[in-house]
Amino acid sequence: MKTKRILGILTAIMMLSVLSLGVPASAQDEIVINVVGMDQAGMTPEELDEIARLFEEQNPGVRVETSYVLYDGLHDLLVTSISSEPPAFDVVLVDDIWYAEFVDAGWLLDVTDRITDEMREGIFEAAWDITTVNGRVYGMPWLLDQKYFFYNTRLLEEAGFEEPPRTWEEVEEMSRVMKEMGLVEYPMIWSWAQIEAVICDFVTLLYGNNAEFFDENNQPVFNSPEGVEVLEWMVRMIDEGLVNPASITSAEEDVRNVFSQGQAAFATNWVYMYDLTQDPEESQVVGEVGMALMPVFESALEEGILSATIDGSMGYSVTAGSEHPDEAWAFIEFLTSEPIQIEYSAHQLPIWEDAFESEDLIALNPVTVPMFAEQFPWSHVRPKVPYYNEASRIIQVAIQEALTHAATPQEALDNAVEQILEVAAEYED
Amino acid sequence: MAPNGRRLSDYIRRLGNLEMNEGAFALILILPSVILTLGLILWPLANTFVMSLHESNLARPQRQDFVGFQHYIHFLGNRMFWETIGRTFYFTFVSVGIELVLGIAIAMLISAKLKGWRFLRTAVIIPWAVPTIVNGAIWRWIYNADYGALNGLLLQLGLIDKYIAWLVEPHRAMNLVILADVWHSAPFVVLIISAALVSLPVELYDAASIDGANGWQRFTRITLPLLRPAILVVLVIRTVEAFRVFDIIYIMTRGGPVNGTMVISYLTYQETFSYLHLGRGSALSFIVSAFIFLLALLYVKVLYTEDVAV
Structure with missing residues (x-):
């Protein structure tokens, strides 16, 4: 009786330890990109999650973990989570007015060399001002918004x-x-x-x-x-x-x-x-x-x-200390790509200039698209001071x-x- | 436990073949907790203090200039700082005061065991079980100027003729935040006082009744003096908590309007995490600690010098 019981317990312990070893083993194969976005104006968390799932389907082995906060909590969350080493997030949503401060602190990855000619020419000239500090680019423009x-x-x-x-x-x-x-x-x-x-x-x-x-x-x-x-x-x-x-x-x-x-x-x-x-x-x-x-x-x-x-625009950036900068940048590229931006244009308009001539975009947003073009020349930015x-x-x-x-x-x-x-x-x- | 402990120490002595005195053995036993205390309490405290003597900005880690007590001097000579301290004291004393009176009254009601007292006892605890953040969100909706429950209620009762924007006036905003805090924290007082009431000796009341004391006399002459230890415990805990109030302010008003609800913890948070002035933030937290320490000292003095045990 006693030996049987001890054997039983031993078997159970072995099975449990195999199980517990198994979990981290499979997680190690996967690269996890931590993203923080905003649950306020712009694309809704549901839409962003949907885009993240699409990205995962096209990039096996990469998992995107998203979290969302209200705009008024975003700055304070970012400074406490990306000033650490390694940072808690790989991809962060940064407001126009914080770029000077964050770049000054060295928290954002310089992506100037990752910007292709296609992006440079296709995206609104004014949009690049959002993510550019002292002539270097620190992210992709994302939410081209104005009141x-x-x-x-x-x-x-x-x-x-x-x-x-x-x-x-x-x-x-x-x-x-x-x-x-x-x-x-x-x-x-x-x-x-x-x-x-x-x-x-x-x-x-x-x-x-x-x-x-x-x-x-x-x-x-x-x-x-x-x-x-x-x-x-x-x-x-x-x-x-x-x-x-x-x-x-x-x-x-x-x-x-x-x-x-x-x-x-x-x-x-x-x-x-x-x-x-x-x-x-x-x-x-x-x-x-x-x-x-x-x-x-x-x-x-x-x-x-x-x-x-x-002008209330924002950009998506990779953190300087991110352990997977390439995958993180790939996700940002996907998020800001023209087809995705046109498909999810109900709550925020694309950063791509020629998208505004696309029949699809106008058909999807008959009121806001013409309004954007009319209003944007009169948009004023706030000062970039730390x-x-x-x-x-x-x-x-x-x-x-x-x-x-x-x-x-x-x-x-x-x-x-x-x-x-x-x-x-x-x-x- | 003592014989067991000795046997264990004997065993260790024999095992290591060491001549160990009681003192050294005791040291080994308390070492883990000493390390934990040093690592988790004293080291961060010392670190914060050192930081408070430096010009330290989270966004500019390369610059760490020693400035001595300049941050302390800056705040102690700053009008806005003293207004904030004043507001924090106002919040603390008004909210703890109301909680105490209300808490004792409800506890007495429960102990009177009127019909439905069990239901009352359970219902009263519910607000305390609600997380502070949720509580803040609930009250922000209640006070909402355009679709809040408070406006709806008062309008239907005919007490107001149109909706009022409750949180617009700074002083009123503070009082309404206090109301929300009282709703949330009074149950804690009820809980402690109820527990104390149960343990009061029944004989004293019987004797008082025989001597012809009425209800009010029994309350002021017997119940209150006997409750003093419990009241002091409640006072200490709630005062310290209220002085550090943060979450309900963050959710309901963010210190506004016109800094009308700006309390010291929110100011500290703002300096540290919104402006990234770690040095100033550290100095502020030390000043807050000093105030709380003084308050605690005051209570401890009352607690230990007077004959509280009765």
């Missing part, structure tokens, strides 16, 4: 307007009419929370008033008289109830929710919002959404500035101080410029 102007066609019709507004003065006037008619409580919704989103909206309005954010020498100049006018307008719109007061705590997704409920006549957002407003499960305004060129202030229009918006995050945070607080009447717009912006210059001084060496 668009959306309006609710039904509300405009009911208020008796036939055309969408061209200037912010017209937006204000139409909003007032709709509010007085009782069509909508708060005609405008913006993303003015204490996050990067408020900077995007502020910069859009700044350039729409012929003001500048940072000048060509990367000096903050947004406290110019035109800049102060913009912030004064924002404050007045909140005070008059033409802008939803919830804007002060809203991000892009909150804007989408309010607009999709039909509770706003005007909104600005990234391109992904259009498709989702046409999804009956996500939206109550299906078929009632119009897109128009981002308005500007009258004074700017008189000077020939037809529109102004913010202290951008700190500067941004300072301006976010300044804008909120003005919106909640803790300071006048002039005081708030002057104060912000002064603080940014102090931070910039720390980075001079």
Whole structure:
């Protein structure tokens, strides 16, 4: 009896150890690429996972592990996970405004020599600016995005307007009419929370008033008289109830929710919002959404500035310490290839210039594709400075101080410029 | 255990043929935990302290200039830092205060064993079982200006005539975050106080009833003094926890609006991980530790100098 039992136990132990040896053995044959992307504007995680599966089918032996975070958590996740050796991710999604900082730190792989002539010529010239720092390329442009102007066609019709507004003065006037008619409580919704989103909206309005954010020498100049006018307008719109007061705590997704409920006549957002407003499960305004060129202030229009918006592009890069840089780059190439970009164009548009002439793309996106071409020449980038995050945070607080009447717009912006210059001084060496 | 231990030590002595005194043997036994303590607590602490004396930026690893106590001086002379500390104290005292009062009241209610007390006991624990992150998300939805439950409820009750953007006003945002924290943490107080209530001697209450003491007198003269050790435990744990509050702020407001909910842990996080100033972040965490240490010292003093055992 006893020997039998001991034999039984021994057999079990042997079987278990064989099993446990077997698992790592098979995993070792496989190369795993860890990818981090964004679960917000742009392609959805489901679409990205689908593309990853396609890549795995074409590249046996390579497995793609994806993870997704919200935009506002992405920067902080990246700096803690790719500053280690080896980095936790092979392929990372990097925002336009972080490239200077990450390259300065040496975290991204220089891929200048991997860029083919076909890519150089086929992809939008302006797109390369996103991933290029000091003349070297550190990734593939990915999300060519900018903020668009959306309006609710039904509300405009009911208020008796036939055309969408061209200037912010017209937006204000139409909003007032709709509010007085009782069509909508708060005609405008913006993303003015204490996050990067408020900077995007502020910069859009700044350039729409012929003001500048940072000048060509990367000096903050947004406290110019035109800049102060913009912030004064924002404050007045909140005070008059033409802008939803919830804007002060809203991000892009909150804007989408309010607009999709039909509770706003005007909104600005990234391109992904259009498709989702046409999804009956996500939206109550299906078929009632119009897109128009981002308005500007009258004074700017008189000077020939037809529109102004913010460039919110991002790129995919390989980390400098990645153990499988070739496979990682192959995945990025696949992800950004023209056929894939055209097929998955519902929530973000391709980086390839000639794709915009393709009948397929226009057929898939009859509203957003023509809109992109019209809006992109008026898109403005934020400065590439290594202290951008700190500067941004300072301006976010300044804008909120003005919106909640803790300071006048002039005081708030002057104060912000002064603080940014102090931070910039720390980075001079 | 003692005879067993001696036999084991004898065995080791014979085995190694070594003359080992009790002290050396004890040292061997505690060595693993000493190594763990040094490696996991003291070394990181020392490392953080050294870092706090340097200008250290995660994105610029090549530069590590020694700056002495400059970071500490920078923060201690900074108005925004003191506003943040003030806000953190406000959060800590208001939220722990409400939790304590509410917790004791609910614990008394449970111990009164009214009809349905078992259900109450279970139901009360649920918020505590919800992860803080989820709790933050729940309350952010409740407070939502355009489709939040709070607006819906108040509107249907006729208390407001249109939806209110609750988190827009900085001070109100702070109070609403506190409310969310109380909802989440009061059950912990209930749990500890309930456990203490069960162990109170029944004879004292019987005697008090015979002497003609009413309910309120019994509560203030018997229950509260007897609960003091439990209350102190709750106070220490919850104060330290509340002072370090981070996750609920991160989820609900990210320190906004206008820094109205910017607490010290969030500021530390922002300096360290958003701006990558490891030196300043380390200095801040040491300052936070100093504050918590002082608070703990205060409690320990009360705990040990007064006759708490009763």
